[in-house]
Amino acid sequence: MTHRRPVLHFRAGSRLIAVALALGFTSLLVAVAGASPIETFRLLWDGSLGTGDKFANTVMTWVPLVLASAGLVITFSAGLWNIGVEGQIVMGAIAASWVAREVDLGTAGIITLAILAGLAGGLLWGLLAGALRVYGRVNEIFGGLGLDFVATGLVVYLVIGPWKRAGIASTSGTDPFPREAWLPTIGNKLAPIAVILAVLAVVGVYALMRGTYFGLRLKAVGANATSAFIIGIRTHRYLLAAMAIGGALAGVAGTVQVIGFQHKLVPAISGGYGFLGILVVLLAAYRAAFIAPIAFFFVMISVGSSQLSLRLGLDSSIGGVIQGTLVLVAVLVGGWQAQRARHGAVAVED
Amino acid sequence: MSLELRDIRKRFGAVRANDGVSLQVEEGALHGLLGENGAGKSTLMKVLSGFIEADAGQVILNGRHLEMSSPRDAITAGIGMLHQDPLVFLPFSVLDNFVLGSPNANRVEAGAELRRIGAGFGFSFDLTAPARSLTVGERQQLEIVRLLWLGAKVLILDEPTTGISATQQALLFETLRTLAAQGMIVIFVSHKLEEVEALCDRVTVMRRGKAVGDVELPAPMDQLVEMMFGRPLEVTGRKPGGPGEIALELTDVCVDDRLVSLEDLSMSVRHGEIIGLAGLEGSGQRTLLRTCAGLIEPKSGSVRAAGVDLTSRGYHHHLSSRIHYLPAGRLEEGLIRGVTITEHFLLAGEQTGPIIDWAEARRRADEMLREHSIVGTTESTAESLSGGNQQRLLLALMPDDVAVLLMEHPTRGLDLASADWVWNRLLARVAGETAIVFSSADLDELLRYSDRIVVFFGGRVFKVLDARSTDSERLAHLIGGRDVA
Structure with missing residues (x-):
């Protein structure tokens, strides 16, 4: 009951300081590796936004990241470290893949069903981690991590087992789904339905947290479950609900991955968006309003960094280094500020 | 030995917690610091014990100006503070807690010292017992002995009677009188008039970040109440009512x-x-x-x-x-x-x-x-x-x-x-x-x-x-x- 949400109250200024520090550190790293920092950042920009195709690619990578992050805002607000988000994405992807492979109802029917199935898959997987936490007293970090492994194992089993490609079993994925199961696109890649889902998720989570009793109670449970319980909130219900919503949004992220991007089920279907989402939400200080731009920035770095290895001979993992440094510095600056604020506050009490 | 705080100022945002407070304490006296919550007592004592740095003002011990930026500096200078809730590490043993701040201490000698100093006041400790098994009063006793062992010549007690029994309070007061008689400076911080009256020889009353005045005790209760609150105060009693269902x-x-x-x-x-x-x-x-x-x-x-x-x-x-x-x-x-x-x-x-x-x-x-x-x-x-x-x-x-x-x-x-x-x-x-x-x-x-x-x-x-x-x-x-x- 004494679960503590880490203190993360940055002001706008500290976030700018964090970004500047992180960029400075990365520039230094790039310079040490023998490349020009300015050239590096220009290539990141070009590689992610340079052409229409690249832009579409960036947006389609942004969608699942935003969906997973929106769900994480809910669980983090409730004080739950939902590390199981990766598994929830995978289970959503599996459920949606089943619909895409087995159901034949025309495009509209398949897509609607696939989204609902993905949502349900993620929801149940999230709820399972929540139930382990609430009824089994298994910390959601460990429960989630365990369930991640189970989901990853299951997807590998499906890809090389029951759902293997005709003739050969390969870890490169299942056969592509029939065209009717693909999200319709503008141009080659951009799927408007996926973008709409992401926007709906952000707006929905924002409204839920800002304007409803449900959101306020979630926040209360996350900030102090004991006090929230004494005030009269049925804390267990809210913890379970948070995991269910977080899981459902992750499941939709997995759905978009399979029917909007890969068009088949692959073992690495989560794309690491769950863990990346955790970084996004940390940087956003759990605020839904900041998720969309921060996620976009992260995706630009991820997508653009593939250019670096081609053009500058830098390893493409430099993108991950920038993202990680950014979050680390932001959390440090935030923690430092919180400590200063707390020092002042404690001292005033006489 | 004498201790002087001169014109201490400390602000927290818009709040002037200490607004030019001066205080003088001589050795051998039990000095009370009285004031309601928010009067600035704890802030002043935290400045004196190095927990916070004042915006302005001086701490002078035996004619020497002290520069302190941490509780360690304060205890080195001989100033120790007993907090309202003694900072004890609950899972550790009594002896571990005793030597925790002194990594170079010999544990056997330290244990013997703890027993010896404690015995002088009628405290007895089980050195291997976990600190969680101690009552709040016993934790205070442990902390007092620890501060004395570290060489405290000035002892500050912040609301020490909260959560301890009447017997422990009597023992605590006896201890403080003994320490004062031995020539230490003891500052007793409280918002409870009765305690200050029962224990102290002299009291400084604080109100709204300022020292309102010094009074020799015993003094009339009404005078102290009026200094604390700026007005006389009546306490509501209870009229018995007929009980219902x-x-x-x-x-x-x-x-x-x-x-x-x-x-x-x-x-x-x-x-x-x-x-x-x-x-x-x-x-x-x-x-x-x-x-x-x-x-x-x-x-x-x-x-x-x-x-x-x-x-x-x-x-x-x-x-x-x-x-x-x-x-x-x-x-x-x-x-x-x-x-x-x-x-x-x-x-x-x-x-x-x-x-x-x-x-x-x-x-x-x-x-x-x-x-x-x-x-x-x-x-x-x-x-x-x-x-x-x-x-x-x-x-x-x-x-x-x-x-x-x-x-x-x-x-x-x-x-x-x-x-x-x-x-x-x-x-x-x-x-x-x-x-x-x-x-x-x-x-x-x-x-x-x-x-x-x-x-x-x-x-x-x-x-x-x-x-x-x-x-x-x-x-x-x-x-x-x-x-x-």
Whole structure:
């Protein structure tokens, strides 16, 4: 009951300081590796936004990241470290893949069903981690991590087992789904339905947290479950609900991955968006309003960094280094500020 | 030896916690520092003990100006502070706690020193016992010995009598007199007049960040009260009322709550009645309150409210039967850090549809703030309020029609004015048929407001008393487990 949400109250200024520090550190790293920092950042920009195709690619990578992050805002607000988000994405992807492979109802029917199935898959997987936490007293970090492994194992089993490609079993994925199961696109890649889902998720989570009793109670449970319980909130219900919503949004992220991007089920279907989402939400200080731009920035770095290895001979993992440094510095600056604020506050009490 | 604080100034944002405070203390004197909560006593003492740095001013010990930026600097200079809640590492042993700040100490020698210094004051320690097994009073004793061992010549005690027994308080006071007689400087910080009067030779009174004056003791009570509050103060007493129907009834209840187990407890409280729970911390009062609240499930027996059987039905059922619980930890088990006053009222109040009407919520919160004279705004977070205002907010959050109010330490840490305000509110509720069961370490509070007092000792009910035919001396003995009547 004494679960503590880490203190993360940055002001706008500290976030700018964090970004500047992180960029400075990365520039230094790039310079040490023998490349020009300015050239590096220009290539990141070009590689992610340079052409229409690249832009579409960036947006389609942004969608699942935003969906997973929106769900994480809910669980983090409730004080739950939902590390199981990766598994929830995978289970959503599996459920949606089943619909895409087995159901034949025309495009509209398949897509609607696939989204609902993905949502349900993620929801149940999230709820399972929540139930382990609430009824089994298994910390959601460990429960989630365990369930991640189970989901990853299951997807590998499906890809090389029951759902293997005709003739050969390969870890490169299942056969592509029939065209009717693909999200319709503008141009080659951009799927408007996926973008709409992401926007709906952000707006929905924002409204839920800002304007409803449900959101306020979630926040209360996350900030102090004991006090929230004494005030009269049925804390267990809210913890379970948070995991269910977080899981459902992750499941939709997995759905978009399979029917909007890969068009088949692959073992690495989560794309690491769950863990990346955790970084996004940390940087956003759990605020839904900041998720969309921060996620976009992260995706630009991820997508653009593939250019670096081609053009500058830098390893493409430099993108991950920038993202990680950014979050680390932001959390440090935030923690430092919180400590200063707390020092002042404690001292005033006489 | 002499200690002087000269023109200490410290601001926190807009608050002038210390606004040019000067203080002079000579050796061999027990010096009191008196003032209500928020007067600036703790800030001043934290400056003196190196916990915070003043914006301006000087600390002069024996004619030498001290530059301190940490408690370590202070203890090196010979200034040690005993905190309200002694900083003890609970899972570690007594000896570990003793040597924790001195990594180079020889443990065997340190243990011998601990025993020797302690024996001089009548303290005895089990060196290998975990610190969690010590009472608050014993932790204080350990910390005092530790500070002396580290070479403290100036000893500051911040509200040291909170949560300790009458016997331990007597021993503490005796110790402080001995130390002063040995030529140490002892500064005793308190908001309780009676304590300062009983112990100190001289007192400095603080109000609103300033030192109002020095007084030689004994001095008339009214003079000190007027210095503390800037006006004379009257304390509300209680008129006995006729008790009504039974509001809550325990029958043959057995409870196991880790260290405490209550056996075959039967008691009832009626509407309009106040029951005080007395006893040392951890003697079973909290267990009883939590059982009444539905937070602990009894092993056997029954809990009934207004004819409805609530046994094992859980906290939320008790809430719906209008049984409310107000624990001692205001920010731990009552209010929520980071959540505003408006949001607290929303969380505690009736829900009106799924969507929050923020304008209406702020308007209502503002009304409640004024009605309960809470100093703060609708957007203030719980932790930014002073202790007194937090308690006011907690009471304001309770609905008007509470049937049974279970409270731990209703006025702990509050100054006289706030405590009186709290009891005025509680008595108004009792007049409106609410039954109150409260625990307290303050004997006067128990005697002044209770109809009956239940005394706990060693995890069981030791005695049930009529509050009007009991005095504080008898109660103090009972709390210590001695029935002398």
